[in-house]
Amino acid sequence: MDRNELLDTCLLAGRIMIEGGSEMYRVEDTMTRILNNAGENDAVIFSTPTGIFASIRNQPYMQLRQINVRDIDMERIARVNQLSREFAEKKLTLSELHTRLANLDNNIPYFPMWMQIVGAAVLSALLMVVFTQQYDWFDIPLAGVTGAIGFAVAVYIRRVTNIKFVSELTGSLALALCAMLGVRLGLGHNLDNILIGAVMPLVPGVAITNSIRDLLAGHLLTGIARGMEAILTASAIGFGIAVVISMG
Template identity: 60%
Template sequence: MQNDELLTTCLLAGRIMIEGGSEMYRVDDTMRRIAKNGGVAQALVFTTPTGLFIGLEDKPMVKLSPVDRRSIDMEKVAQVNQLSREFAAQAIDLPTLHHALRRLDQHTPFFPFWLQVLAAAVCSTTLMVIFAQAYDWIDMPLAALVGALGYAVYGKISSLTQVRFISELLGAFVVGVTAWVGVRLGLGHNLDNVIIGAVMPLVPGVAITNSIRDMLAGHLLSGIARGMEALLSAAAIGVGIAVIFRFF
């Protein structure tokens, strides 16, 4: 019974971390540490972006857990790490750890959507300045507006469909259309700079970075899978922008 709850807790921690966008080697390490601190000297762990397996050496006990969704939520990853450290320091016991992970999985705190859209506007403006290497005070407000609208569409479509590439394509399309309309109305000067800044909140930079880090850490299957997912996301964004340049 103790081992059953321990393996279930390890799988729950690993799934939360993958859904939060953690690197796979960090997920593997956290699951092993929880198992070791729970009294299992050698746990057999196999992690992929779509599923987790854990078993006990020399014992016929294996558990698995599917991973249905993946996003970027570093707060989830940080809280799982903190709970794992408290368990290692014996500040909490296994049932308390399991309960805390279940509560984290079901009630993860999020920033309100309007604040996320506002952050996308600020990000679009600052990154436009970085990539354009110039303070274009006319294009900056337009880049903020376009970036906010694109991210708002991306967020709303993401809540309606499980296919993330559709939301990224439509978000990029809205970025291209609103940037083109804004420049045509005289609200901005350089269409390229506005689009470059406004599309950046949609770019899967964390996924690409984690893919490379996983491959360098020896998790080749996970690294390639995440890399392909990131490339498909980038392709969807590229198609959404390319449509604007092709027909407008």
């Protein structure tokens, strides 16, 4: 077996999982299983949010990959895990596993944009009721609309700029403006309740959860880095809403 191809396949799987927002201990576990199932039981793996390393102990084989993009995509993580299981069950050869992973990396599965916006609207409306415990049917439609607008603005800004946290800031500005305008036009009653629901699609809940899980698993560097990233994202969201409210 070509050990360079094995390490390349292992690192490709790890990079896809990290870019999809997986916990670091899950990434290392999947990479280790791929190496073990290929017959290499003496591998060394080190992973961070910005780069992963893999080598075979006492052998002149070592590779690393840089991580430039990090998002939340559970489907990519699930597909990598499924391919890893098929490789463990000998349903795939190493070359087939590498090809399938490369296809997954180049053809990222996404729901249509309109469906994501509708999902953001439904999420905003429902979570407004959950968190506020107020069944104000007059505010529910406005919460859904403002949440969808904020999410759409954040996605668009994320596509046109590589600066982190700008998309969350502009998205929160947009939804806060829409919520305040809607209340002033008489389309809603309680601005606070509407904002609580509308901001939920932007909140980094998965990032916060994964940072805590990484800390508990002993990945202190990754847990702290992801925790700070989540805190900065939440701060950008709060800053955008605070600016609009203070101006109003």
